[in-house]
Amino acid sequence: MSIDATLRERAARVVPGGMYGHLNAALHGPGYPQFFVGGRGCRQIDADGREYVDLMCSWGPVVLGHRHPAVEAAVAASLATGDCLNGPGPVYVELAELMVETVPQADWVMFSKNGTDATTQALMVARAATGRTKVLVAHGSYHGADPWCTPSPSGTTPNERADLVEYVYNDLASAHEAAAGAEGDVAAIIVTPFKHDSFEDQELADPAFALGLRALADRIGAALVIDDVRGGWRLDLGGSWEPLGVRPDLYAFSKAMANGHPIAAVTGVDALRGPAQTIYSTGSFWFNAAPMAAAKATIETLRDIGGVALMERAGVRLREGLAAQAASHGFTVSQTGPAQIPWLSFEGDATLEKGVFWASACLQEGVYLHPWHNWFLSAAHTDADIDRALQGTDAAFARLRAEFGAD
Amino acid sequence: MSIDATLRERAARVVPGGMYGHLNAALHGPGYPQFFVGGRGCRQIDADGREYVDLMCSWGPVVLGHRHPAVEAAVAASLATGDCLNGPGPVYVELAELMVETVPQADWVMFSKNGTDATTQALMVARAATGRTKVLVAHGSYHGADPWCTPSPSGTTPNERADLVEYVYNDLASAHEAAAGAEGDVAAIIVTPFKHDSFEDQELADPAFALGLRALADRIGAALVIDDVRGGWRLDLGGSWEPLGVRPDLYAFSKAMANGHPIAAVTGVDALRGPAQTIYSTGSFWFNAAPMAAAKATIETLRDIGGVALMERAGVRLREGLAAQAASHGFTVSQTGPAQIPWLSFEGDATLEKGVFWASACLQEGVYLHPWHNWFLSAAHTDADIDRALQGTDAAFARLRAEFGAD
Numbered sequence: 001m002s003i004d005a006t007l008r009e010r011a012a013r014v015v016p017g018g019m020y021g022h023l024n025a026a027l028h029g030p031g032y033p034q035f036f037v038g039g040r041g042c043r044q045i046d047a048d049g050r051e052y053v054d055l056m057c058s059w060g061p062v063v064l065g066h067r068h069p070a071v072e073a074a075v076a077a078s079l080a081t082g083d084c085l086n087g088p089g090p091v092y093v094e095l096a097e098l099m100v101e102t103v104p105q106a107d108w109v110m111f112s113k114n115g116t117d118a119t120t121q122a123l124m125v126a127r128a129a130t131g132r133t134k135v136l137v138a139h140g141s142y143h144g145a146d147p148w149c150t151p152s153p154s155g156t157t158p159n160e161r162a163d164l165v166e167y168v169y170n171d172l173a174s175a176h177e178a179a180a181g182a183e184g185d186v187a188a189i190i191v192t193p194f195k196h197d198s199f200e201d202q203e204l205a206d207p208a209f210a211l212g213l214r215a216l217a218d219r220i221g222a223a224l225v226i227d228d229v230r231g232g233w234r235l236d237l238g239g240s241w242e243p244l245g246v247r248p249d250l251y252a253f254s255k256a257m258a259n260g261h262p263i264a265a266v267t268g269v270d271a272l273r274g275p276a277q278t279i280y281s282t283g284s285f286w287f288n289a290a291p292m293a294a295a296k297a298t299i300e301t302l303r304d305i306g307g308v309a310l311m312e313r314a315g316v317r318l319r320e321g322l323a324a325q326a327a328s329h330g331f332t333v334s335q336t337g338p339a340q341i342p343w344l345s346f347e348g349d350a351t352l353e354k355g356v357f358w359a360s361a362c363l364q365e366g367v368y369l370h371p372w373h374n375w376f377l378s379a380a381h382t383d384a385d386i387d388r389a390l391q392g393t394d395a396a397f398a399r400l401r402a403e404f405g406a407d
Numbered sequence: 408m409s410i411d412a413t414l415r416e417r418a419a420r421v422v423p424g425g426m427y428g429h430l431n432a433a434l435h436g437p438g439y440p441q442f443f444v445g446g447r448g449c450r451q452i453d454a455d456g457r458e459y460v461d462l463m464c465s466w467g468p469v470v471l472g473h474r475h476p477a478v479e480a481a482v483a484a485s486l487a488t489g490d491c492l493n494g495p496g497p498v499y500v501e502l503a504e505l506m507v508e509t510v511p512q513a514d515w516v517m518f519s520k521n522g523t524d525a526t527t528q529a530l531m532v533a534r535a536a537t538g539r540t541k542v543l544v545a546h547g548s549y550h551g552a553d554p555w556c557t558p559s560p561s562g563t564t565p566n567e568r569a570d571l572v573e574y575v576y577n578d579l580a581s582a583h584e585a586a587a588g589a590e591g592d593v594a595a596i597i598v599t600p601f602k603h604d605s606f607e608d609q610e611l612a613d614p615a616f617a618l619g620l621r622a623l624a625d626r627i628g629a630a631l632v633i634d635d636v637r638g639g640w641r642l643d644l645g646g647s648w649e650p651l652g653v654r655p656d657l658y659a660f661s662k663a664m665a666n667g668h669p670i671a672a673v674t675g676v677d678a679l680r681g682p683a684q685t686i687y688s689t690g691s692f693w694f695n696a697a698p699m700a701a702a703k704a705t706i707e708t709l710r711d712i713g714g715v716a717l718m719e720r721a722g723v724r725l726r727e728g729l730a731a732q733a734a735s736h737g738f739t740v741s742q743t744g745p746a747q748i749p750w751l752s753f754e755g756d757a758t759l760e761k762g763v764f765w766a767s768a769c770l771q772e773g774v775y776l777h778p779w780h781n782w783f784l785s786a787a788h789t790d791a792d793i794d795r796a797l798q799g800t801d802a803a804f805a806r807l808r809a810e811f812g813a814d
Contacts, residue, residue: 020517020687025494044493082447082452088426088441089454113669133564159569268423276427281428282427284468285520
């Protein structure tokens with residue numbers, strides 16, 4: 001029996017179902033390992049010692065590659081003096097200053113631990129500022145796993161979601177309708193920087209939609225909140241809608257902010273500084289110094305090495321390679337989303353039968369990607385790493401053709 | 408200008424109010440430093456280099472003392488191979504097994520990051536199991552800082568709290584009334600292991616109240632949830648109501664579980680294993696290996712050194728010393744709560760004027776404690792440390808008498 005199987009058997013006795021949440025291998029497809037023991041750069045090693053070129057980056061957090069020396073040195077130095085103390089360390093101020101300097105929208109920052117903490121905190125600030133209750137959310141968008149936003153209704157109550165009003169991503173008219181239906185009670189409009197819903201092709205934000213949401217928020221006096229938990233620090237260090245020229249009132253960040261160390265943040269504009277002071281939002285480990293030191297080192301490194309451009313370059317190389325391979329094997333595929341956070345689907349594969357087969361085949365060829373969740377590139381993915389990944393994906397396309405035939 | 412003042416000035420520009428949450432020094436009293444740079448055992452050092460005997464333990468997390476070698480070695484080993492990966496490491500299984508072995512109530516475990524994650528997750532499991540919505544909560548009890556439970560209403564909506572029904576701590580009849588009022592729709596009764604509300608004397612749980620809540624939950628088919636975030640791992644490693652012979656359906660743990668590293672957990676009974684599998688609850692860093700390695704080392708160390716007894720011994724020594732000092736200086740004080748998580752108040756001091764003065768005086772004498780929030784002892788507090796603390800508290804009582812006169 002493999003080590004992974006042995007660990008799963010033990011886990012099933014002491015954790016419901018053995019595993020839960022987004023890293024539950026039972027959700028990914030056949031053959032995915034559940035347990036991992038190591039990472040180095042863009043490679044990960046599972047419990048049975050198999051090494052993969054990693055195209056998931058731990059579902060986003062790892063943006064500079066595993067065990068990045070500058071980040072780990074900052075963490076080690078922090079742990080060596082004191083991490084969880086009776087107040088934050090100087091690094092709290094330094095990180096906040098760095099973020100205000102890096103994100104043009106940001107006049108201030110508040111830190112927390114989970115992406116869900118940041119989205120929830122942003123809505124609290126918006127509600128405190130407006131005295132209103134409703135929040136416009138795009139149908140199907142993921143904003144975290146608290147009862148108000150978790151994609152599964154089990155264990156949640158109708159009241160916990162009663163303050164949400166849905167619109168359709170990239171459909172400005174639907175947002176106007178949602179606002180009109182909420183009759184002057186809209187505290188916030190929350191939106192992801194691009195549509196990254198699972199199980200379907202991604203969509204970049206239509207610039208007119210982004211500008212239109214900004215104008216709508218201004219007109220009705222609501223806060224525009226960008227949930228940049230997934231996109232943040234990969235698309236633009238200034239915030240993912242900075243290239244569109246659209247600045248929200250509140251950004252929610254997490255995932256890639258500290259290269260895998262646990263931290264999240266909300267940045268806000270001056271007008272919301274006062275309301276932000278009225279909410280009570282905190283956590284036992286929110287002011288730990290080590291993850292803040294990691295975040296500071298991560299953001300500085302991304303800035304200094306031009307991390308976004310490196311990720312984009314890797315993503316474009318991957319996309320072009322996959323396009324050529326799909327064509328040569330006779331498959332029609334869609335590659336959607338930003339190059340740094342890509343996804344590939346097969347034409348006419350609504351059941352994901354081909355996608356799941358192909359992803360599992362990639363896994364067997366030493367390439368870890370996902371059949372129904374977007375992937376993530378890191379600044380550690382060199383041309384050689386992408387070429388190694390493309391060797392695996394090519395073999396996987398060949399296996400797919402042997403199983404299903406060409407389109 | 409002090410380093411602390413300089414940092415505060417900078418922080419005020421980039422964080423709303425400069426600081427927020429439970430570690431906001433503006434809430435503690437005059438003279439409290441905001442910024443800390445180091446910890447060693449039961450001592451902490453502020454940004455200006457002043458060292459304190461620490462009786463707050465970072466508001467609970469630090470249970471073995473800062474920079475405990477076994478914990479930090481486990482963390483370092485984990486970071487050196489891989490921390491935030493595409494799945495948990497073997498330590499996830501080892502920690503879950505250790506918790507099931509250590510907590511007699513526990514048949515299974517689910518991990519998260521914040522204490523609030525654990526209390527929220529516990530209620531989700533209870534609701535998934537019962538298909539009901541209401542939760543009975545004691546008036547004034549702190550269960551975290553999400554909108555459903557944060558002590559300040561700012562930024563929350565009525566709907567977010569509409570599923571809560573209040574009872575009075577240690578008043579079983581009030582819990583029966585609350586249950587009757589919720590008409591068969593009670594999913595859970597949540598309770599802290601002792602009453603540790605801020606600004607007032609603590610109360611241990613009346614054993615009849617604890618047994619009565621258990622019987623009530625059984626009779627109405629609701630889950631009994633003990634929020635052991637604050638008490639856990641200090642009162643009894645098996646869970647804080649284990650000495651009372653009362654086992655809940657769900658325990659929520661966090662704070663002291665990993666000696667300051669960020670992790671939380673829910674433990675549950677077999678009957679809730681299936682419902683727990685139906686909820687979707689996750690976070691980007693919930694499966695990081697390093698905090699799990701820290702938790703495993705912390706729990707094993709607490710077990711091996713008899714950590715609870717050490718903390719109790721330190722707490723009793725402190726309490727006896729304070730009682731003698733108060734009497735000798737002519738003050739009537741209440742010392743309430745478990746010895747390991749104590750608090751002291753002055754008779755007739757409803758405005759906390761004396762308490763705040765005395766706590767600030769302690770601070771000036773090198774003893775860090777709190778005027779209106781309970782304190783925390785750790786296994787690192789030796790007799791000599793307590794005696795050093797008592798030197799400071801004695802001087803503070805003398806100053807209090809000089810300022811206010813004896814009772």
